[in-house]
Every structure is written in structure tokens, then in C-alpha cells.
Amino acid sequence: MSAKPATTPERPWFSSGPTAKRPGWTPQALSGAPVGRSNRSKVTVGRIRQALDMTREILGIPADYKVFMMPGSDTGAFEAAMWNLLGPRKVQLLAFENFGQLWADDATQHLKLDCEVLSAPYGQLPDLTQIDPTADLVFPWNGTTSGVKVPNADFLDGHQGLVLCDATSAAFCMDLPWDKLDVTTFSFQKALGGEAGIGVLVLSPKAIERLNTFDSGRPIPKVLRLKKKDAADPAIMGGDAINTFSFLVIEDYLDALRWGQREGGLDGLIGRCERNAQVLFDWIEQTEWVDFVAEVPETRSTTSVCLKFIDPAIRAQPADVQAKLAAKVGSLLELEGVAFDVTGYRAAPPGLRLWCGCTVEADDIEALLPWLEWAYAAAVEALKVEGVIA
The missing domain is CATH 3.90.1150.10 (Aspartate Aminotransferase, domain 1)
Structure with missing residues (x-):
């Protein structure tokens, strides 16, 4: 057996989720978290709004898009979008790794939508020329489990249906074309090494219009429900917590966002x-x-x-x-x-x-x-x- 290398990584964290904390992180970064406070208090609501504002600023999310948090990490955010928005049009789903296949299974087996799954084996992308521009489209920007990403956004040019993008292993590391995405989700624990459990959901005006005008008739669990009295819930769209969040998690996300700003x-x-x-x-x-x-x-x-x-x-x-x-x-x-x-x-x-x-x-x-x-x-x-x- 060959000799072991003499040099070791200072930070041996190469997991694909939760990912490495930002360089220099210690638990002291969480010392200012408003623990033991109501999630409706001014200080805790302020922390959420600050995190959402910094997210919008760093990622360059348009001012007329809604940005808010969801329970259940990226999975909860994406499920909420699918359950609330899909149904009035045919749906196409790109399945080229585990999570794309998960959304395809949900669409076919649970939501029972009129849908078509465009599949490809690990290592490949589906034939993007088969995308129907009139259909709602569901896809991961980057396949976390396959290491395959879409090469660009050209296949979204002129798309008429809603575009739902799971961007959890792309956000903050790849440039996302917001003008072509109607629903975008990611989680702290993937994007910036934050703690787990909360996802971010970004909705375009086109997605908000769908939310306001479409009623699926299906029962939707409260933690996934984005509507109130047949329209987008103004509190949730404004950034209010849909349920009680951990403010240690949010403090950790704020710390990562501040680091991101310092890094340019x-x-x-x-x-x-x-x-x-x-x-x-x-x-x-x-x-x-x-x-x-x-x-x-x-x-x-x-x-x-x-x-x-x-x-x-x-x-x-x-x-x-x-x-x-x-x-x-x-x-x-x-x-x-x-x-x-x-x-x-x-x-x-x-x-x-x-x-x-x-x-x-x-x-x-x-x-x-x-x-x-x-x-x-x-x-x-x-x-x-x-x-x-x-």
C-alpha cells in the first residue's frame, strides 16, 4: 500500500447536503439569534425580512417577484408550488436524477395530473427539443445526485406555461435566469451551508396570477397552503412565516448571507x-x-x-x-x-x-x-x- 499523503484538507466537509459551513464559521455566529421569542415579534419578523431582502439583493431577484420561506426545506417549498399551481395545463417533467424523478412521481401518482415525463438515465439530459412551450414545465436546474445540469436557459425561450425550477444545488453558485423562471426553490442547507429545515420559494408575477385564478379543488395541507380566501395569502407573500421557524436556522442563514456579501x-x-x-x-x-x-x-x-x-x-x-x-x-x-x-x-x-x-x-x-x-x-x-x- 502506498504511503498516506502528508497534507490534509483543513476543512474536510465535501457533503452535498447539508454542505460545508462558510469558512471561519463557529457556533458563535448564532449568538445573536432571538431564541425564546414569538415568531410574530418585531425582532423575529425583522430577522426573516432581513434574510429575504438580502436573498433578493444577492441573487438579483426582480422587485416584482415574491420571495418567502417555507417549512420542509427545498422539498417543502417545491411541493407547495406543485400542489398549489399545477393542474390547468398539461405538465411536462424532466427526470434525469433522483429529485426530478421524485417530482415526476408526485405529479403522476399523487396529484394525478395530465402530464408527460421526459426521462434520461444518469449522466444524460432528456431531449430538450421535446419540451412543449404551452405546457407547465417542472425540472431541476442542477441534478444533485447525477452531477448533470442544464447547460443554459435557451430551451426556455418563449415558454408559455409556468416554469417550475428546483434550484437547490444551483442557487448562489450558478446564474439563474429569473426572467424565464416562474417558480424557483432552494434551501439554506444546500445553497450556503446553512442549517436545515427551511426552504425559499420565489414566485414570478405570472405564478402569482396562476395562484389567484386557479383552484385545483384538491385539499392542501396547511403547511403547503399558499392561498387564503381564493387568492394568494398576502401575509405569506409578504414574508410572514407559514408556521414557527427556528431562529437559530435563520440566524445561521443571515450569517452566510453576510459572508456572501463580503465575498463579492x-x-x-x-x-x-x-x-x-x-x-x-x-x-x-x-x-x-x-x-x-x-x-x-x-x-x-x-x-x-x-x-x-x-x-x-x-x-x-x-x-x-x-x-x-x-x-x-x-x-x-x-x-x-x-x-x-x-x-x-x-x-x-x-x-x-x-x-x-x-x-x-x-x-x-x-x-x-x-x-x-x-x-x-x-x-x-x-x-x-x-x-x-x-
Whole structure:
């Protein structure tokens, strides 16, 4: 077995959600949280409004779009949009990774909509030329579990139906075309390394019009309900909490937003992300045993970078053996304390997944690369000794 690398990442957090906290974070960042206060008090309402205003400012969300928080993280925000808005038109859903498939399953099995699912295997995008501009469209901007993103927004030009975009692993790291998106969701714990449990929902005037004029007739749970007396609830649209939020979570989000402003706003955060990804991309191009799951370079995620094994001797092994190898690599890295939670998603091709979002440091990715080489070689050797690999 080769010697272990001498240098280790200072911050070994490469999980794809919750992601790494911003550099320099400590629990002291939460010391000003208004805990023990009513969520209707001036100070707590003020914290929510401040976070929403900073979100709008950093992301460049238009002034006539509504921005508010939802319980249940990104999942709760996206479910609320689907349950309240979908139904009057045919719906098309792009399913090219786990969460896109989740929304497709909800649309077909639970909401029972008139819908069409445009699917693609892990590593590919569906045929975007098959999108019907008159249909409502549901899709993830970036496939967190596949490492595949849409390359641009050209396929949304002239779209007449509502466009619902799950942007949870794209927000703050990729430039989103707000003029082409009617519903956009993300969560603190993915976008900026915040604590989990709250999602952000952004609605365009077109989406608000749909909310005001469409009644699905279906019962909607209170925590997903966006209407009051047959119209958009003005309190929720104004930023009020739909239920009681954790103000430790919101304080943490405010801390991350302030850091984002210090880093140069959206341009600075995207730049950090792209520098991180490029360090990893350069290594992948030079490494013989691993490759991107995303097959087309223009569709490769710069946040959740998903990798598959391409060593012919490993590719010849059954999928369960490749999965054991991935788990072994992840376990060795975690035991050494150099990288946590880098095994690929369970439904994806066996391999690794590393978060390169804006809260990660490029130097830490650089320091991790020799450890990936070491852990892969050590894992292959260990599985050979165990008789798992012949």
C-alpha cells in the first residue's frame, strides 16, 4: 500500500447536503439569534425580512417577484408550488436524477395530473427539443445526485406555461435566469451551508396570477397552503412565516448571507464555486480510474460533482461490488478525517460525489486529491484481500 499523503484538507466537509459551513464559521455566529421569542415579534419578523431582502439583493431577484420561506426545506417549498399551481395545463417533467424523478412521481401518482415525463438515465439530459412551450414545465436546474445540469436557459425561450425550477444545488453558485423562471426553490442547507429545515420559494408575477385564478379543488395541507380566501395569502407573500421557524436556522442563514456579501455577492460566490470545480475537473481529466457521470462537458455540474469508476478491471465487476468499492473509499477517507460523505448517491452509478460549492475552499480540494488516489488504491487492495474482487 502506498504511503498516506502528508497534507490534509483543513476543512474536510465535501457533503452535498447539508454542505460545508462558510469558512471561519463557529457556533458563535448564532449568538445573536432571538431564541425564546414569538415568531410574530418585531425582532423575529425583522430577522426573516432581513434574510429575504438580502436573498433578493444577492441573487438579483426582480422587485416584482415574491420571495418567502417555507417549512420542509427545498422539498417543502417545491411541493407547495406543485400542489398549489399545477393542474390547468398539461405538465411536462424532466427526470434525469433522483429529485426530478421524485417530482415526476408526485405529479403522476399523487396529484394525478395530465402530464408527460421526459426521462434520461444518469449522466444524460432528456431531449430538450421535446419540451412543449404551452405546457407547465417542472425540472431541476442542477441534478444533485447525477452531477448533470442544464447547460443554459435557451430551451426556455418563449415558454408559455409556468416554469417550475428546483434550484437547490444551483442557487448562489450558478446564474439563474429569473426572467424565464416562474417558480424557483432552494434551501439554506444546500445553497450556503446553512442549517436545515427551511426552504425559499420565489414566485414570478405570472405564478402569482396562476395562484389567484386557479383552484385545483384538491385539499392542501396547511403547511403547503399558499392561498387564503381564493387568492394568494398576502401575509405569506409578504414574508410572514407559514408556521414557527427556528431562529437559530435563520440566524445561521443571515450569517452566510453576510459572508456572501463580503465575498463579492453573486459574482464572487460563482467565482469561488467555479475555481473549486476546476481544481477537481483538472484532476479528473488526468486520472485513469475515474470519470464524470455527466457525459457532455457543458452539462457537468460545478457544485455536486459526481464521479464513476472507469478502470476496466473495476467496470467489469458487478454493480454491487462497485458499490462496495465506493463505500470502502468513503470509509477510508472518513476514518482518516480528510473527507466526509463523499460516496455517490445510492441510486446513482457507483462512485463518488464531491461538493464544490462556494463555501468550500479550493486549497482543500487540492489537498484532498492525493487522498482520493490513496483511498482508491487502498480500497481496491482491501477488497482483493477479502475476496470481493478477484
